[in-house]
Amino acid sequence: MFKKFNIWYTSSFIISFIVAIPILxxxxxxxxxxxxxxxxLKQTFLAEYIFNSFIxxxxxxxxxxxxxxxxxxxxxxxxxxxxxxxxxxLILSFAVPPYIYAYSLTAFFENYGTAFTILKHLFGEANYxxxxxxxxxxxxxxxxxxxxxxxxxxxxxxxxxxxxxQSLIDLGKNLGFSKTKSxxxxxxxxxxxxxxxxxxxxxxxxxxxxxxxxxFGINTLTTGIYNAWTGFDDLAFANQLSFYLLIFILAIFIxxxxxxxxxxxxxxxxxGFKQKEKTKLNKSNSFWAFAACFVVLFFSFIFPLxxxxxxxxxxxxxxxxxxxxxxxxxTIYLVLLxxxxxxxxxxxxxxxxxxxxxxxxxxxxxxxxxxxAIPGVILAVAFITFIAWFDNTVISxxxxxxxxxxxxxxxxxxxxxxxxxxxxxxxxxxxSGYEKINRSIDESAYLIxxxxxxxxxxxxxxxxxxxxxxxxxxxxxxVVRELPITLILRPFNFETFATTAYIYASQDLLEAAxxxxxxxxxxxxxFILLTxxxxxxxxxx
Amino acid sequence: MKRLSILSILFAFISSFALxxxxxxxSARHYDSDIQLYEKFTAAxxxxxxxxxxxDKALQKRITEExxxxxxxxxxxxxxxxxxxxxxKGMLQRAGWSKAxxxxxxxxxxxAQWVGIAKRARIMYYxxxxxxxxxxxxxxxxxxxxxxxxxxxxxxKHNNIYNQSLVxxxxxxxxxxxxxxxxxxxxxxxxRDSKGNDRAQILAVAAGEADIxxxxxxxxxxxxxxxxxxxxxxxxxxxxxxxxxxxxxGTHMNISGAGMLKHxxxxxxxxxxxxxxxxxxxxxxxxxxTFEYPMIAGxxxxxxxxxxxxxxxxxxxxxxxxxGTKQADAIEMMKAAGWK
Ligand SMILES: [Fe+2]
Numbered sequence: 001m002f003k004k005f006n007i008w009y010t011s012s013f014i015i016s017f018i019v020a021i022p023i024l025x026x027x028x029x030x031x032x033x034x035x036x037x038x039x040x041l042k043q044t045f046l047a048e049y050i051f052n053s054f055i056x057x058x059x060x061x062x063x064x065x066x067x068x069x070x071x072x073x074x075x076x077x078x079x080x081x082x083x084x085x086x087x088x089x090l091i092l093s094f095a096v097p098p099y100i101y102a103y104s105l106t107a108f109f110e111n112y113g114t115a116f117t118i119l120k121h122l123f124g125e126a127n128y129x130x131x132x133x134x135x136x137x138x139x140x141x142x143x144x145x146x147x148x149x150x151x152x153x154x155x156x157x158x159x160x161x162x163x164x165x166q167s168l169i170d171l172g173k174n175l176g177f178s179k180t181k182s183x184x185x186x187x188x189x190x191x192x193x194x195x196x197x198x199x200x201x202x203x204x205x206x207x208x209x210x211x212x213x214x215x216f217g218i219n220t221l222t223t224g225i226y227n228a229w230t231g232f233d234d235l236a237f238a239n240q241l242s243f244y245l246l247i248f249i250l251a252i253f254i255x256x257x258x259x260x261x262x263x264x265x266x267x268x269x270x271x272g273f274k275q276k277e278k279t280k281l282n283k284s285n286s287f288w289a290f291a292a293c294f295v296v297l298f299f300s301f302i303f304p305l306x307x308x309x310x311x312x313x314x315x316x317x318x319x320x321x322x323x324x325x326x327x328x329x330x331t332i333y334l335v336l337l338x339x340x341x342x343x344x345x346x347x348x349x350x351x352x353x354x355x356x357x358x359x360x361x362x363x364x365x366x367x368x369x370x371x372x373a374i375p376g377v378i379l380a381v382a383f384i385t386f387i388a389w390f391d392n393t394v395i396s397x398x399x400x401x402x403x404x405x406x407x408x409x410x411x412x413x414x415x416x417x418x419x420x421x422x423x424x425x426x427x428x429x430x431x432s433g434y435e436k437i438n439r440s441i442d443e444s445a446y447l448i449x450x451x452x453x454x455x456x457x458x459x460x461x462x463x464x465x466x467x468x469x470x471x472x473x474x475x476x477x478x479v480v481r482e483l484p485i486t487l488i489l490r491p492f493n494f495e496t497f498a499t500t501a502y503i504y505a506s507q508d509l510l511e512a513a514x515x516x517x518x519x520x521x522x523x524x525x526x527f528i529l530l531t532x533x534x535x536x537x538x539x540x541x
Numbered sequence: 542m543k544r545l546s547i548l549s550i551l552f553a554f555i556s557s558f559a560l561x562x563x564x565x566x567x568s569a570r571h572y573d574s575d576i577q578l579y580e581k582f583t584a585a586x587x588x589x590x591x592x593x594x595x596x597d598k599a600l601q602k603r604i605t606e607e608x609x610x611x612x613x614x615x616x617x618x619x620x621x622x623x624x625x626x627x628x629x630k631g632m633l634q635r636a637g638w639s640k641a642x643x644x645x646x647x648x649x650x651x652x653a654q655w656v657g658i659a660k661r662a663r664i665m666y667y668x669x670x671x672x673x674x675x676x677x678x679x680x681x682x683x684x685x686x687x688x689x690x691x692x693x694x695x696x697x698k699h700n701n702i703y704n705q706s707l708v709x710x711x712x713x714x715x716x717x718x719x720x721x722x723x724x725x726x727x728x729x730x731x732x733r734d735s736k737g738n739d740r741a742q743i744l745a746v747a748a749g750e751a752d753i754x755x756x757x758x759x760x761x762x763x764x765x766x767x768x769x770x771x772x773x774x775x776x777x778x779x780x781x782x783x784x785x786x787x788x789x790x791g792t793h794m795n796i797s798g799a800g801m802l803k804h805x806x807x808x809x810x811x812x813x814x815x816x817x818x819x820x821x822x823x824x825x826x827x828x829x830x831t832f833e834y835p836m837i838a839g840x841x842x843x844x845x846x847x848x849x850x851x852x853x854x855x856x857x858x859x860x861x862x863x864x865g866t867k868q869a870d871a872i873e874m875m876k877a878a879g880w881k
Contacts, residue, residue, distance in 0.1 A: 111744035112772040129748035404610040
């Protein structure tokens, strides 16, 4: 019996193992010890990094919670002009990565920036600089991350509000609760698991952010690890920092799991998916609801888009100098390669899990999806470290040809690390689709003489077509926005929109970064438009 | 089978051909103008230039980890401090710079492993409205710690390489104890916690947030050129550049440079590329695009750059090699002084 599952078992074992490698590298290097640069200052650095990461996290969680649940509440429970537009338009903020948001903030609010120009044109020559607020440093980083990430909370909370039963809402009415009281004591608590899930995604992204925080010069655990690792060759310190970062991440995991367990009780009380009646708002309240949604849409999407557009228009030379076609093909090439690899291999592991029902494999799969929790920048460096180690020990022991060139600075290596980073996204997506296919369908397929392969191709794949589409889009979105991995591992003469934007920005050529940023936002928006139908699915299946 | 072998021969031919006529550049200096220069070089010599660009540390890490398999020939970056620190890690080799290179670059701006391709100075910018000629009389970097500048100074963070090299040069000249005290004095004089890039420091003086700023020369020219927009052009005109330490060792100089990587597979081509970058044609291209000072004699800087007539006294006494060797001390000193 066991033999039959061998192919599936082995292949999914290998995939899970590959994905787990850099994570293992991070852990094993705990025992290594290297340079002792700045021994005395390390404790100061450490305290600073932890403090900054903590403040950043708290700030972003608070803001994304308010914006995300606020918008979700308005579009789910009320009827006002534009509500159907805002429902999907609000997820466009996904198209603006935090680092591009950071460029826009700086460009607009800096001394003699865009805000200054606008004021000058409106009110004439004067020194407005001192009256223009400066959104930089920690505050700038918090804003950039929040406006770019609140969609996670918005999407998940909105879905949860949608399925909230009418009876729950009626309960509030019957108890004579005010709208506010209903919101805080009934609606919000019952959506808690979704909110926590959204917030934990936000937390993960915040802790792993590299572009925005390094742009604002904030030293967090992630940039600290990167600096210790690359700058001082101080693995020991890098690992000490990784350890603290993992504590943060673990705490988030535990909280999320805890809230999901509690959620089981809540789902018991669900009373079917009867379409809720949205409250129709009167004129003035309609206006406020509209204004609130518009302000969020404006700051999260229209503002960075316009700033980049403005720069592209006033510095048209940058537009003509940029090899847009090359950047576009490179970006799309990476998107296609990584999304097809991810989807194919997540299928294999999920199918392997399904047919073998092995405990070990299950554990390994769980472990391998933690790649999403490890910041991309650390994943990339860990990957290089691992390949170098493997090459220096195993490969040179057998006197084989070095494999470094094959993996470092190659498309293969790049896609492999994307694979590790986004595997959880793909694997979980396919898994949740798979869970909807009853196992009895497999059994009947075997009964009528279908082979495993035929069952897989003819039944599973066609059943999951929608999931595949959705996951493909989400991966594409991530790959288009991805920065640190691409930056570290890309081959010679190979740039994407993201790397071009970042490199211009780091050379103090923000206005030249505008064109690639704009292209990136447009491609990402396109993917979002294609997926929004699935992300915002309202019909219960 | 036959087709396969033909293909593989073809492939081997192409790759050996490519190997014979290429040079691989890891560049932390990603200017479009640099790329244009490389294209000119290829047109002139037939040697293809492959570039991977990125942030300095990431490139260094990749070179270090790839080690003997790294196909990079040249590591091009701004700041001698970076080249020096990378050399200290043993990642550069003696380049065997040709006579042409040695003749055109003074000993002060090169080592056996790396060589400057353009120069810049780190100078001061002041508000003529709020800073008198008397204030600036005999002004030095050392003078930035004078209490008379309390609440008036802006300068970047401690983790910025330009500052690290500046402080390294002060350690080299004045010693550790004096520089540690100096760093505390500067921090006490700051108009705000350090933030932003070099341009932001100049803009802060223009906007009235501070009276005196420290920034590299080419940023000022960049603003004056209008490439940063009309507002910044106007703002730049509100501040004046000032070259410190004219009465003693001269103004702090730094370079953009190229280092020969330890395992360079195309060393001869790499030397050729550096030679090309030091020709009159290439130098003229550089000075008019990045607004740096030329490395060789006989080329004039762009007219917008402060000190375009090169009449100011450059610090040629302090070798830029010390920026790498004193870097760790410099970071420690600034950090200890509470320099953000
Ligand atoms: Fe610079």
